[in-house]
Amino acid sequence: MNRSVPPPTITAVLPLAAATPAVTSVSPTSGSTAGGTQVTVTGTGFTGATGVRFGATQASFTVNSDTQITATAPAGSGTVQVTVTTPAGTSNQFVTFAYVTAPVPVLSSVSPASGPASGGTVVTLSGSGFSGATAVRFGGVSAAFTVVSGSQITATAPAGSGTVQVTVTTPGGTSNGVSFTYVSVPVPVLSSVSPSSGPASGGTVVTLSGSGFSGATAVRFGGVSAAFTVVSGSQITAT
Known part of the structure; x- marks a missing residue:
């Protein structure tokens, strides 16, 4: 007697849809109306990001990981929403960045004006407009720093060589450069x-x-x- 054999069952496994990106915070939360502020965007689902916008304006950006992006704020005004777009969609959390009018910092002196190439020299920066400083750089290298007042910052020189320009960045922009020279110091x-x-x-x-x-x-x-x-x-x- 012939018995019919049921056809095999085939189960299709479909790939999971990528999650829509979510923005949880930005740091700093404000910057100059002229643009140029380096902003760290934190959240989830950033892999493959195709756009970061401040309001309706596209920003240049680098995807550091699935949870972090660094973006350069474009010029703007007022308070705008920061969004991230990936192939899965655009974030919709209301995380904002405020454009502020702030004076461009002015750097008048650094003391001492030289230090060993190995870094570690504690340098006093004097000038104006330092409140809210977001970065101090020796050449292109970021330094650890403390804002003492609107006219003074203490910074620890990173390792380096030759003569570099020290600059201070605030929401108002980036200061002029003042020279700092790395020197070879003999072992005592x-x-x-x-x-x-x-x-x-x-x-x-x-x-x-x-x-x-x-x-x-x-x-x-x-x-x-x-x-x-x-x-x-x-x-x-x-x-």
Whole structure:
């Protein structure tokens, strides 16, 4: 007796649709009406992004990851919505960026004006319009910094070489450049300490002799930092 055999069942597995991108925050949340502010856009679903808009205006941008984009705010005015577009659609969260009128910062001096190529020099920047600063750069390299006031910033020079221009960026724009020179600093050589002993309670004033002491940042007895004064490139007094 013939029995009919049912045809095999074929189950199609369809690819999951990509999720519509979502914008959760932008930083900073404001910038100059002239444009140019570097903005970090955070959210989800950014892979394959084809557009970032500030209001209706397209911005240049770089996709760092599925959750982060860096964009350069175009010129604009007022408060606008920031959106990200991918093949899956356009974000619809109401995350905003405010255009503000702010003075362009002016940098009048940096002190000291030079430091070792290895970086680490703490530099005081003086000028005006520093409030809300978003970046300090030595040449094209960003530096860690603290805004002390509208006229002063302290920054830590990154590693570098040659003479570079230091600039400050705020919502009002980017300042003029002031020169900072990277120099080769010799490794200090310590040849003697006098006296060579003292009480365990401390307090002995010791003369350190050698070379390469200019710009000394620390004197240590074992692992303990000591108070000191650089007398010259070849002599330091320390307690």
